[in-house]
């Protein structure tokens with residue numbers, strides 16, 4: 001296979017993750033992160049062959065970080081000329097984008113129209129796109145959306161039981177996220193099951209710092225746990241997931257705080273962090289729980305119980321289940337959470353293979369259920385490779 005290097009950019013509100021990936025082989029030539037943008041501690045970290053170089057980029061914004069990255073790339077002999085496309089992760093595509101798209105001026109106008117749907121993420125994504133287009137004006141740039149995969153959801157799955165006008169005039173509906181991961185995992189799971197993807201019925205649990213679950217039939221999204229924003233659904237690292245919507249009003253009144261502070265509680269102080277009181281990191285919580293830290297034990301119980309309920313509910317749109325797949329940092333590494341969840345889902349016919357479950361950590365993929373029972377799989381996700389492949393598809 002011939003080399004096809006793609007620069008993959010993922011702009012967060014104050015960070016930029018990047019990689020240069022060969023979309024044919026999946027090999028990463030370079031990867032890294034610009035973090036703490038807009039602050040005096042801003043820095044660009046570039047890793048090549050495991051070797052890390054840190055560049056101070058005081059007060060840098062996304063454009064400055066991208067320009068520094070471009071200078072680093074240009075300083076590596078012959079590398080710049082080998083890059084044939086740029087792929088951008090874009091969090092929200094609203095209802096406009098059902099698939100990845102080549103970025104044109106018109107696409108940029110449309111992205112501006114959906115900015116209000118993801119005010120923390122999409123403006124940063126757009127800044128990255130504009131800076132990268134300036135830096136690489138002759139290369140094709142592709143936008144790959146977290147939401148696009150879920151545009152196949154039927155109305156009964158994406159409409160909230162709110163006044164319908166709020167959907168029509170203000171876009172209040174469920175969109176779903178982590179779509180790039182679900183697309184990758186669905187294809188991989190079909191291969192592991194030895195079935196054509198078109199015949200598969202999967203529930204996929206993407207459990208990272210942000211966590212979601214999706215029902216995927218024949219490679220298409222039928223329903224998912226995240227909604228209008230990436231907070232709905234299961235327990236996250238610092239976000240609460242689904243709660244009674246009237247808690248917002250109660251907290252405003254009871255604590256005499258404004259909606260911004262309530263937002264802060266529900267997005268940054270809840271989830272595993274709020275429950276455990278010590279960390280949003282599942283590893284830290286597991287370690288504390290093992291030492292009888294009761295709030296950490298409760299955090300893991302609530303996490304697993306809510307996750308198991310969500311998984312079971314997502315079998316409804318499928319009507320059957322070929323496999324439950326775990327992915328994301330927690331899904332790929334926490335044999336404890338997986339065991340707790342599967343214990344509660346035995347009625348789905350999944351029987352845990354404990355030895356296989358302990359083996360599937362740190363990048364090991366495989367079946368963690370017993371032969372003859374409904375399959376449970378662990379598959380490491382690779383969103384960067386998906387973005388690179390989508391971008392490479394537009395090299396005409």
Ligand code: AMP
Pocket residue numbers: 207208209210237280281282283284286328329330333334335
């Ligand atoms: P992600 O957002 O996909 O990078 O996932 C981050 C989450 O994965 C954090 O909560 C980590 O604590 C969790 N994680 C990573 N490694 C492990 C591990 N060995 N055991 C439990 N959780 C882990």
